[in-house]
Amino acid sequence: MSDNVLPNDLVLPAGFEDLAPLLDWNLPTMDERQDCRVGSTMEEIDAFYQAILPRMDDVLDHLAGIEMTDDMDPGSAALLNLSLALCEIAPAVEQFFEPVISYGYDPKRFTQGVR
């Protein structure tokens, strides 16, 4: 099978098959996305950023048509998670130029949740 079919049979929505190599960033919680940012090199983060940013207009066009519900189709949910991962690493690329903010508070000391 082609690359866009993942081990767990997750299929990205049609037209987004090229994003399959980024699915290591398909992480549903902020904690997981932050762990991935903190555990990645700047090169890895930048590679993800450079790969997804040019596709974001199309991704957001798709997501704008997807209702925000718990039973979102897995392909759209994966696109959303990739978008959320872009949010997580955007400051590292655009503001801080490093995965972990130097001269900063230990990020793991913040308990982050959703209410």
Add this chain to the structure above:
Amino acid sequence: MTAIEDNPYATNQRYHDRYPEMGTAPVSTEPYYSPEYFELEREYIFKKTWMNAGRVEEIANAGDFIVKELPVCDTEVLIVRDRDDSINAFHNVCSHRGNKIAYDASGNNRSFSCRFHGWTYKLNGELTVVPDEENYFDLDTSCLGLTPVHVGEWGGFIFINVDPEPRETLLEYLGDLGAGLDGYPFAETSGQVFTFETVVNANWKLVKDAFQEVCHTPYQHSRSLPDAFISDANPHTRFIDMAVVGYHARASLFGNMAHMPSAVAMKAYGHGSTIAGASMEDGEAISPALAPPLVNPTGSGDWSFELNVFFPSFFLALTNGSYFTHQFIPLGPDKTHWFSTTCYPTPTTAAQRFSQEYSRVMFRDIMIEDGRQIEETQAMLKSGAKKEFILKDEELFIRQGLWQADEMIKLHRGH
């Protein structure tokens, strides 16, 4: 008139002139570490004033409850939605032999039953079940309900006051600041709430002070917020307007309209609200005509958000379409429970959820920059090298917070 005089951000107006009772002298650092002063704050501020304890959405249905831990008040408070939709608050303690009667931070109960001996209370605190009731002596269950705590609601925020006889009602306490913000669409902007919590090794006022001015942003946030609050016309990050209102303080924050959003920020702006951008997908969460009187009261075209500091330690920052909060609950003279939320409308599309995440991450990363400074400052206060802080005019709220703490201690202590 010169151009400088026409520029409100370049004049050397003095907000301090309006509050001569607060003076202009350097302020003592002692209240930031003194155990003795902390005990005064505990007795005469935190045990006497109204404190935010949550949002109505957290207890939307009958039986929903939250427990607010308040070690500074030597208690924890059980807040519960009753069947008649009212909100009740009690000390979380059984009338029998003092065990707690709610054991989780939140949940839904039909009643509260003590695990120790099974005494059971209705949502209104009435004692309804006493196992082996006949074995007690002269038991009058009608006067053995849970011990109530004063509770009030404003704008969907739940406030409690552990003083058995508060000097003021909640609305009196919130005063003109609460009234001036009435009408902000809190219910609509509380659909999606993200939370951050940490225990920071610093005095609660030091944590609070980190958020009471923006003149630190070009330095401490030189990477995250390099030009958000600064421009050629406003080179020193001056506020649009600031004022002390009753016990509280409020300011309109300048936003640099020439700020160039990053590539990802641009994507986020297109699909919802962000802290810095503060724009809604539909353009207007609050019509200017409907905006509460104390949201951008000067009608400035440079407005970015409204900062409200409710004494002692509840921050409510309002943008056009989202808001964020901080609360600082002391755990000791140099330890604070720091609790923050960023709050948005319920996202209807996945794209809106993306937009909110951008704002949520930036908010956290900015707090990461602040948190380090806060603990470093607290650590160095112990050196005793600096006995005073030097405050400029735009650091008025830091002075006001210290002044108001002194005043409230005097008021409740009687001298």
